[in-house]
């Protein structure tokens with residue numbers, strides 16, 4: 146028996162979404178095969194990594210990753226420019242964390258100003274994230290959309306509880322949209338349908354299936370992603386065909402493995418390497434499951450993820 | 459691999475003699491396909507039919523066991539491409555590479571690192587199981603000496619003999635009686651001799667070829683001689699080749715019933731950049747490698763790989779669970795605080811860890827909610843006031859605990875009123891939402907008492 150390459154054919158295709166403007170714009174998605182299987186399909190765009198930047202100093206981040214941005218993280222503009230100019234960021238993800246009512250409760254206007262300032266300083270694409278407070282995000286992201294008009298940003302996250310305002314704002318200002326649901330294939334599909342029913346094109350959505358860190362539920366995210374991707378390709382389900390985003394930094398840099406000292410847990414080995422490796426391993430796992438865009442924190446973890454992506458081309 | 463009735467029919471005598479008890483060979487074939495009959499019922503079935511159907515009932519990826527006794531590692535036996543279809547069966551084995559040119563001290567250190575690699579994760583004791591000794595010296599005596607050293611320092615580790623030299627394999631096997639190593643391995647040039655050696659030693663054999671055409675030709679040649687304990691190396695070393703080749707192998711085996719590639723895969727993640735090595739190993743774990751060879755197993759690195767392997771290989775239908783029980787944390791007394799949580803392993807071990815951190819001896823009541831997290835169980839109606847009350851009442855907690863104060867997770871604060879109603883005489887205290895706030899919470903409580 147001779148070996149015959151076992152090719153599958155798919156009738157579906159992941160939508161290709163472009164974010165940003167000018168020669169720094171990036172495209173994600175567009176593949177018509179499972180991750181990196183170019184022997185049976187085309188993978189026009191490789192996964193992209195966005196560096197996370199916050200509108201407040203990251204005082205609650207673990208020491209290992211805080212230290213990596215010492216001297217620049219006090220100000221979002223400086224921080225974003227540093228990522229672009231010194232770390233070669235392909236995109237920046239600005240989290241408007243201070244707007245959360247339990248934090249500084251920064252006003253939508255002030256948040257919009259931060260967005261304008263960051264945009265003025267960078268040419269790479271910008272992802273604009275709220276603080277994950279459904280009601281407040283609706284107001285904040287509406288203001289942010291307006292401030293970022295013309296820059297083709299990726300706005301998020303629209304969730305079942307607040308999608309209407311955010312969708313309308315993104316549509317009016319011509320931005321792309323992150324739709325996030327709670328780790329469930331049907332909920333992801335449902336939200337995309339609700340959003341398109343408002344007249345927003347499904348080809349402009351990026352799905353956030355909800356991430357989890359290695360060791361803390363990554364298998365749920367992994368399988369939900371594989372199922373979403375299979376639905377898009379095999380069942381040619383357009384409501385499941387947006388590219389997928391994984392916002393992993395916020396999950397990874399919360400778990401004990403990225404914080405506990407080696408003296409407390411000698412079995413776990415060196416803290417700095419362990420923490421960085423925890424983020425890059427989480428990233429690689431989800432890249433295997435079909436991630437198109439990742440939001441990450443530690444420069445060294447990002448460097449590893451990029452090296453892997455280069456080897457996957 | 460399941461065969462259709464028509465495929466089976468092709469191998470039957472086609473005489474419709476009815477001796478099997480069915481009116482036609484085709485009817486019998488249909489019953490066979492449905493696993494409602496056995497080929498033994500047809501007295502005229504040919505040897506060819508028997509071996510074909512016998513092979514068809516084997517798992518699409520052959521099981522291979524490396525090592526013997528308590529430390530034996532079984533890999534392979536996989537049946538699907540996606541973990542949501544069905545649980546991945548046998549977690550991949552991980553191996554540390556030792557060079558026979560390493561100093562004795564280095565060999566000892568590496569072997570000891572494997573021997574002491576075990577860690578506890580979510581209640582499972584997990585480890586790096588294998589040592590791969592590479593013949594870098596070209597000297598059989600030196601190779602055998604290195605192998606011997608490894609077996610002394612890491613007696614429970616399975617062994618991979620990484621050499622193409624039959625003399626080196628034979629020299630090493632002298633120290634490995636009954637140990638069933640993986641000989642890695644056979645190439646087109648040495649296959650006949652290697653098969654003979656592996657057979658005699660009860661060892662399995664790695665088959666090395668450049669690409670899947672050459673690999674197919676070589677495994678067909680070897681299996682034609684009746685030897686089947688094989689492990690495949692198609693040569694992939696770069697991320698892209700690993701994903702593509704391993705996917706082709708798994709697909710050929712499970713979806714096309716292609717026997718020549720129906721064996722576990724060995725993958726080499728070895729890389730000068732430790733983070734990159736970790737990343738390449740992660741790709742192997744996700745994408746169907748059954749054995750992964752590493753150049754170093756620093757604890758920080760293997761912790762993440764062991765966690766990823768555990769995650770990928772858990773049953774997607776059945777969350778990992780712990781037993782419903784009243785657990786003692788620390789040196790508890792009847793007056794110690796009492797907390798409740800669910801029996802999802804992840805939840806239990808996170809909470810347990812933080813209660814231990816607090817150094818405040820406590821009772822932890824773990825309720826069976828079919829392995830769901832606190833909020834998921836609540837949303838699924840399995841962690842309700844009525845059910846918690848019933849659990850507390852029937853568990854016999856009052857035999858061990860003298861007070862009537864129950865601390866509940868902050869995320870289900872909403873239950874406190876209903877719980878007080880359903881548990882007359884009990885005081886319900888709402889704890890913090892996140893377990894990492896438990897040490898401060900418990901210490902404050904202890905100080906106030």
Ligand code: B12
Pocket residue numbers: 327328329355362365777797798799800802804805808809829830831832833834835836837838865866867868869889890891892893894896
């Ligand atoms: C993974 C997940 C699932 C998995 C199940 C995983 C599992 N084994 O439980 C699956 C996909 C199967 C699932 C299903 C459902 N889920 Co679900 N799921 C989640 C998710 C994403 C993570 C849950 C998790 O693993 N957490 C980690 C564990 C460790 O957390 P934990 O048990 O709460 O423990 C923490 C604390 O509670 C605390 N703690 C624990 N015990 C104790 C004890 C004391 C004394 C104290 C002080 C503290 C404490 O410490 C821990 C760490 O801080 C959450 C969203 C989220 N990010 O939380 C939704 C979530 C829990 N699910 C939800 C829902 C609604 C469901 C479904 C009903 C529908 C759906 N969305 O699919 C089904 C129900 C399942 C069923 N059988 O019917 C909702 C719950 C609704 C709510 N509360 O408002 C959530 C919050 C998502 C959401 N926002 O809608 N889910």
Ligand code: SF4
Pocket residue numbers: 470471472473474475476477478479480481482483486499500501502503
């Ligand atoms: S006994 Fe065998 S040959 Fe006879 S009918 Fe049954 S299957 Fe056919």
